[in-house]
Amino acid sequence: MRKPSPLQIYQLLYKEYGPQYWWPADKPFEVMVGAILTQNTSWTNVEMAINNLKAKKMLDYASIASSNHEQLAEVIRPSGFFNQKSDLLQRFSLFYMNQGKTSGLKKWPKSTLRKQLLDISGIGPETADSILLYALDKPVFVVDAYTRRIFTRLGLLPDKIDYDGIQNYFQQRLTPTLLMFQEYHALIVEHAKRHCRPKPACDSCPLYTICATARQASMAPENSLTA
DNA sequence: ACCCAGGGTCATA
DNA sequence: TATGACCATGGG
Numbered sequence: 001m002r003k004p005s006p007l008q009i010y011q012l013l014y015k016e017y018g019p020q021y022w023w024p025a026d027k028p029f030e031v032m033v034g035a036i037l038t039q040n041t042s043w044t045n046v047e048m049a050i051n052n053l054k055a056k057k058m059l060d061y062a063s064i065a066s067s068n069h070e071q072l073a074e075v076i077r078p079s080g081f082f083n084q085k086s087d088l089l090q091r092f093s094l095f096y097m098n099q100g101k102t103s104g105l106k107k108w109p110k111s112t113l114r115k116q117l118l119d120i121s122g123i124g125p126e127t128a129d130s131i132l133l134y135a136l137d138k139p140v141f142v143v144d145a146y147t148r149r150i151f152t153r154l155g156l157l158p159d160k161i162d163y164d165g166i167q168n169y170f171q172q173r174l175t176p177t178l179l180m181f182q183e184y185h186a187l188i189v190e191h192a193k194r195h196c197r198p199k200p201a202c203d204s205c206p207l208y209t210i211c212a213t214a215r216q217a218s219m220a221p222e223n224s225l226t227a
Numbered sequence: 228a229c230c231c232a233g234g235g236t237c238a239t240a
Numbered sequence: 241t242a243t244g245a246c247c248a249t250g251g252g
Contacts, residue, residue: 039234045250046233080249084235124235144233189233198231231252238245 003156006173009207010180013187016206020186023134028102030059031135035127036088037079048078061101065093088122095120102135110138125163133185139176142185143167146192153196154207 025031033053037046052075053059058067073086095116099105105113110132117128125143132138143166151157157166174180195205202208 035233038232040232040247041234041249042232042251044232048250078249080232081234081247082249084247122235126234130233142233146233185233192233229252232250234247236246240242 004154006156006170009154010174010184010187012207013191014183017187017190019183020190022182022186023130025134028135029061029096032092032096032131033059033064033089035130035134036092036123037076037085039081039085039127041080045079049076052076052078061093061096064089065097084122088120092120092123106136110136110140113138114140125167129167130185133178133181137178139178139181141167141170141174141176141181143170144185144189146188146196147185149198150188150192150196150207153200153202 023031023034025034030050034046034050037049050059056063056075058064058072058075064072067090069086069090072089073082076082076085076089079085096102096105099116100107108116113132113136114128117123117131118125123131129140129142132140133142143163148157148161148166151166151169152159157169161169170184174184191207195202195207
């Protein structure tokens, strides 16, 4: 049995969990705020912070940009790292405003946009790509800790590989479709939350069989990974 | 009392 | 380039 392709994994996950309809937010700017707040933080904590922002009617770039730093930090406190994130949200809101908001940003090609986002201190590759994919409709593959964990555990990725290496692995093997990339990342998160915790619980995992055969395949000498 | 979460930056070797 | 420290909350 050959190693499963990223497309086959996607089809298995989709069949198992169905469409996820990500990102859970109303407006693009709300997606961007969520992408920042969820850095190394559980989504339930982010929801509390988002709800606080909504209750204070602060979930818009003008309110965030003009708000007091300490006050904003207090509102987003449940999402953790609130000092860094308060500062980042304010700097990002200025960027968002200066670039002509969502419609202004969407005019740029994705490579240009990605560089601009990465130039903002506090926005790394995953946050940038999440914003591109879920707020600005750019078909990029979002890599997170779950993606690495699942695919190294499957034996499809080597342990030593950086963010761009993992992203290239997927983007070179999939046709870039907006909806498919949006679903794929969401499905990876959904699957990992249930079955791919840090301490393996691989029995009862829908990918268990493919996982076992994939690990065998990666042992074979002629199947050395090039990712 | 730990471990974990939809990361990222900076200092050090 | 490659680890380690740091940021911080809330749930299991």
